[in-house]
Amino acid sequence: MNILVTGGAGYIGSHTCVALLEAGHSVIIADNLCNSKRETVEKIIDITNKEVTFYETDVTDEQAVSVIFNNNKIDGVIHFAGLKAVGESVDLPLTYYYNNIVSTMILTKACKKYGVNRFVFSSSATVYGENKVPFVESMGLLPTTNPYGETKAISERILTDIAKANPEFSVALLRYFNPVGAHESGLIGEVPNGIPNNLMPYVTQVAKGKLEKLRIFGNDYPTLDGTGVRDYIHVLDLAEGHVAALDNLKEGARVYNLGTGQGTSVLELLKAFEEANGIEVPYEIVERRPGDISSCYADALKAKIELGWEAKRDIIAMCRDAWGFEKNYKDFVEAK
Numbered sequence: 252m253n254i255l256v257t258g259g260a261g262y263i264g265s266h267t268c269v270a271l272l273e274a275g276h277s278v279i280i281a282d283n284l285c286n287s288k289r290e291t292v293e294k295i296i297d298i299t300n301k302e303v304t305f306y307e308t309d310v311t312d313e314q315a316v317s318v319i320f321n322n323n324k325i326d327g328v329i330h331f332a333g334l335k336a337v338g339e340s341v342d343l344p345l346t347y348y349y350n351n352i353v354s355t356m357i358l359t360k361a362c363k364k365y366g367v368n369r370f371v372f373s374s375s376a377t378v379y380g381e382n383k384v385p386f387v388e389s390m391g392l393l394p395t396t397n398p399y400g401e402t403k404a405i406s407e408r409i410l411t412d413i414a415k416a417n418p419e420f421s422v423a424l425l426r427y428f429n430p431v432g433a434h435e436s437g438l439i440g441e442v443p444n445g446i447p448n449n450l451m452p453y454v455t456q457v458a459k460g461k462l463e464k465l466r467i468f469g470n471d472y473p474t475l476d477g478t479g480v481r482d483y484i485h486v487l488d489l490a491e492g493h494v495a496a497l498d499n500l501k502e503g504a505r506v507y508n509l510g511t512g513q514g515t516s517v518l519e520l521l522k523a524f525e526e527a528n529g530i531e532v533p534y535e536i537v538e539r540r541p542g543d544i545s546s547c548y549a550d551a552l553k554a555k556i557e558l559g560w561e562a563k564r565d566i567i568a569m570c571r572d573a574w575g576f577e578k579n580y581k582d583f584v585e586a587k
């Protein structure tokens with residue numbers, strides 16, 4: 252199939268392009284590069300030895316999106332393009348609502364016009380709010396504490412309603428848990444803007460000596476060791492989950508958790524990182540981070556049954572590959 256991948260130069264999008272190309276699909280990337288670099292597209296080509304069509308396009312621009320649909324025979328869309336910084340979304344709500352929701356509407360409108368009936372959407376486990384773990388797809392959505400989370404919940408509702416009214420339109424709403432790691436080549440991975448907010452990129456930057464020590468946000472949660480528990484998933488497993496979702500689209504809009512089903516605490520992740528890479532990571536315990544929940548992990552059964560997909564890579568592989576990219580990325584930047 253010819254797949255339009257919006258946000259395909261980004262972290263999850265680039266790994267998914269690799270997985271799609273390796274599965275025999277063709278890829279057309281549309282990305283405005285607001286949080287990624289053109290070179291990532293070259294890296295995707297280097298890794299796979301396959302061609303990629305690239306449009307430097309803002310997918311909220313209806314005119315520019317029609318050019319892509321006009322010039323290519325598109326069989327399906329995977330919509331990653333979006334802004335994702337939770338804190339920034341609180342300061343810039345309109346920017347977030349506009350970018351993340353209008354893009355979804357423009358793309359679905361183009362799908363309708365050009366008869367494209369396969370659509371895969373990047374949602375987030377954040378839509379579960381403070382439900383009880385493990386999070387199951389059948390749970391009701393709870394309000395999130397920030398505009399970013401709301402854009403995901405609203406986009407899910409829009410896509411569900413469109414699929415209801417157009418039975419030929421099939422949608423997979425994929426709720427990601429915590430993507431970490433990188434392609435094992437070390438060529439593509441996550442490049443956070445400024446000081447990282449998320450745990451794994453913070454750990455790799457401490458390991459590199461770029462940051463002094465990890466601050467662990469609270470050790471008084473009701474978890475096995477008091478630190479927060481999350482369902483970390485290797486970005487390559489997540490990428491393969493998209494190929495499985497695309498290949499197994501069914502009538503209507505269906506929701507799938509993409510997680511491992513395993514919770515890992517901050518201290519456990521730190522220990523795994525040290526074991527995988529033989530590097531000590533200094534840390535201190537500080538106050539809880541406002542807005543954090545204690546535990547978040549998936550019930551991963553539905554994706555296994557309906558998509559025939561499950562995560563294969565363990566926490567050691569995630570830590571090894573995250574570090575592999577950080578090291579390589581440093582070399583790459585210094586060599587320039």
Ligand code: NAD
Pocket residue numbers: 257258259260261262263264281282283284285286287308309310311330331332333334335350354373374375376427428429430
């Ligand atoms: P990313 O920032 O690395 O990738 C997003 C890409 O979209 C970037 O390349 C950016 O330049 C592009 N983009 C943004 N707005 C655009 C627009 N209007 N037009 C064209 N391109 C645009 O982020 P990511 O981590 O790869 O996340 C991909 C998707 O998955 C996002 O929708 C994000 O909200 C969602 N998600 C991410 C996580 C996570 O932890 N990384 C978790 C849950 C959901």
Ligand code: UD1
Pocket residue numbers: 337338375376377428429430448449450451453465466467468469478479480481517540542543547
């Ligand atoms: C973040 C996002 C969430 C998104 C999710 C998946 C925020 C507030 N939430 O949540 O919307 O869906 O990523 O990408 O950004 N931790 C530390 N020290 C650090 C960083 C994190 O102790 O420097 C802890 C956190 O308290 C948490 C765990 O590590 O217990 C994971 O944190 P993080 O990587 O930010 O992910 P989420 O909290 O799940």
